[in-house]
Amino acid sequence: MRVISLVPSITEALFDLGLATDEIVGRTKFCIHPKDWVDKVEIIGGTKNLNIDKIKALEPDLIIANKEENIKEQVEELMKDFKVLVTNIETLEDNYYLLKQLGHLFGKEEKAQFFNLKTYEAFNITKSDKRLKVAYLIWKNPYMTVGGDTFISKILEELGFENLFKDQNRYPEVQLEDLKDADLIFLSSEPFPFKEKHIVEIREVCQNQKIMIVDGEAFSWHGTHLAKCGDYYRELLEDL
Structure with a gap:
């Protein structure tokens, strides 16, 4: 599957889940992690000023966008020609289901579950009694x-x-x-x-x-x- 990510954090997630550079074929200039891998992926503009023509030329099977990161009109333009998954992450629970969804979509369920467990551990820490x-x-x-x-x-x-x-x-x-x-x-x-x-x-x-x-x-x-x-x-x- 040829995927273009319009979201820096999702680009990182796709690589973490195990996708390769022949699968992630486009990313924004703000997609900086993981550096050794993103440098090999075509830049298709910024998160809010996408190069629509360049995206079309890459002929993706799927484009992943985000409600907050990307401009609605640009995403709707892409929807006319391509399958677009629009994410909207507001809570940790949303994040859990995002990784679960990506894991299912790309056959990376075990990797997605691993990162969800690590996220749970990251927040399972001693907090101050006083809410500063x-x-x-x-x-x-x-x-x-x-x-x-x-x-x-x-x-x-x-x-x-x-x-x-x-x-x-x-x-x-x-x-x-x-x-x-x-x-x-x-x-x-x-x-x-x-x-x-x-x-x-x-x-x-x-x-x-x-x-x-x-x-x-x-x-x-x-x-x-x-x-x-x-x-x-x-x-x-x-x-x-």
Whole structure:
């Protein structure tokens, strides 16, 4: 089967499940894992600016998209000519069924079950008795955070945190003053590449909060990636 993945985390999952480069024939420029393998796969644009002509030329049997990652109109255009699987992952349970579905689709059921068990183990860790309030920033100029209906927010909850903006939807803009009710401020390494200098800037306003840069992939990449983050989650909670 010739597959094109329009989702970075799903590209990683397909390789983890055991698909080869003659099966995964197209991927986005943001599909960076696993590096040794994705470099051998044709780039078909970005997640939100797909090269439709290049995709058509690759003649895929299946295209895998995501409701949040990709543009609806572009996906609908592809649906006119190809079979498209549109995923929508909002919770860990959704992630479980995604891997189960991919495992069944490609005859990789055992590998899918392995990664689901490893994901369960990754979150089976000792959490703080006190639910610390977290403001999780994903963007700067303007500052943007995550609402309660996002996958990132669900991962925060699974790790025992409380999303300060759980009552808001999607990715609201915030002011630094809005972060003062948080115990912790997490600066995600992606999509905006927060650095140490940004901690200094934010600390000028938020002087009583612990501010730290966190691995954005560990909070936002679904699929098999979460199964590899157990040590990272453990160390994060121990540091706090």
